Amino acid sequence: MPFEIIRKQELVPTIYLMDISAPRIAKKAEPGQFVILRINGKGERIPLTIADFDRKKGIINMIFQAVGKTTMHLSTLKAGEELLDFIGPLGNPAHIQKEGTVIMVGGGVGVAPIFPQARAFKEAGNKVISIIGARSANLLLWEDKMKAVSDELYITTDDGTKGHHGFVTDIVKKLLESGTKIDRVVAIGPPVMMRAVAGVTKPFDVKTIVSLNSIMVDGTGMCGACRVLVGNETKFACVDGPEFDAHLVDFTLLMNRLSMYQPEEKLALEKYKCEREGCTC
Numbered sequence: 590m591p592f593e594i595i596r597k598q599e600l601v602p603t604i605y606l607m608d609i610s611a612p613r614i615a616k617k618a619e620p621g622q623f624v625i626l627r628i629n630g631k632g633e634r635i636p637l638t639i640a641d642f643d644r645k646k647g648i649i650n651m652i653f654q655a656v657g658k659t660t661m662h663l664s665t666l667k668a669g670e671e672l673l674d675f676i677g678p679l680g681n682p683a684h685i686q687k688e689g690t691v692i693m694v695g696g697g698v699g700v701a702p703i704f705p706q707a708r709a710f711k712e713a714g715n716k717v718i719s720i721i722g723a724r725s726a727n728l729l730l731w732e733d734k735m736k737a738v739s740d741e742l743y744i745t746t747d748d749g750t751k752g753h754h755g756f757v758t759d760i761v762k763k764l765l766e767s768g769t770k771i772d773r774v775v776a777i778g779p780p781v782m783m784r785a786v787a788g789v790t791k792p793f794d795v796k797t798i799v800s801l802n803s804i805m806v807d808g809t810g811m812c813g814a815c816r817v818l819v820g821n822e823t824k825f826a827c828v829d830g831p832e833f834d835a836h837l838v839d840f841t842l843l844m845n846r847l848s849m850y851q852p853e854e855k856l857a858l859e860k861y862k863c864e865r866e867g868c869t870c
Contacts, residue, residue: 591671591672592609592674593610593669593670594607594609594666594670594672595608596608597666601729602727602728604655604730605653605654605655605663606640607651607663608648608649609626609672611647611648611649615644615646615649616644616647617678618642619683620682620683620702620705620706621800622638622677622678622680622681622682623679623680624637624679625676626663626674627673628662628663628672630673632659632673633658634674635660636808636827637651637653638702638802638831639678639702640705641704641705649677651701652730654698657857658857658860661862679827680802680827680830684832685706685709685713687714689716689770691717691718691772691774691775692718692764692773693706693718693720694722694761694777694778695735695757696721696722696723696777697722697723697724697728697778699800700721700778702800703721703735703775703777707735707738711740717741718739718740718743718764718771719738719739720743720744720757721735721743721744721745722745722747722782723745724746725747726750726751729744743760745757745759745760756782756785757776757786758782774798775798776835780801780803780840780843780847783835787835796834798832799833799835800831800832801817801830801833802830804817804843804846809827809828810827817838818839819833819838
């Protein structure tokens with residue numbers, strides 16, 4: 590059953606929003622879960638976190654960055670075209686309940702999966718403090734949407750073009766040192782950012798959750814590529830997660846595993862670009 594692309598939009602350079610018609614998935618989707626998609630019969634299967642969903646319209650919203658062969662190919666598709674496979678929702682939903690005050694941290698493309706959780710925590714009666722960051726102002730995602738579901742919203746940019754000149758961890762540390770009672774922190778973004786957030790919150794003994802979706806490959810637990818060490822126990826990010834206690838994650842091992850397939854990924858991207866340009870590889 591093909592899945593139609595309802596809308597495709599470039600939000601910021603190299604980062605795209607895509608709405609997919611998938612009524613059965615939209616009916617069951619929860620914050621924190623992901624889907625597996627395949628563009629065509631010759632394409633690879635890739636996992637993408639669900640950025641939002643509309644149960645009434647039967648639509649799943651995805652946000653992705655065109656960095657590899659498949660995401661680059663995906664970015665060339667247009668509204669009206671179809672995906673061959675679109676499977677989900679997969680993974681365990683985020684644990685949402687009334688905590689008190691929660692800090693939601695989104696870095697780069699991580700703002701997309703942090704949004705539905707921020708909304709859900711707000712709807713559950715929590716005070717939501719959101720921090721979103723990017724390298725530069727022109728790469729910030731969903732600022733208005735995050736503001737709508739947050740009691741407080743802080744913006745950081747590496748180059749100082751908007752908001753705080755620095756990193757999301759600067760704001761997290763400032764809030765914790767202010768004496769504000771923080772009951773939970775959720776951080777989604779580049780692994781180096783999530784590790785930094787965990788390092789800041791650990792001395793304050795604040796429960797911190799991270800999403801390890803970036804390490805997933807197959808998404809079903811069969812390939813074993815997403816093995817992570819959590820509290821000295823081997824876990825699979827796709828079936829045991831994708832969310833884990835940040836203070837128990839072995840981030841060094843995680844980042845080493847993320848780099849395992851870089852040569853193959855680079856080769857696949859070069860071959861794809863070569864084929865598109867009609868050159869001889």
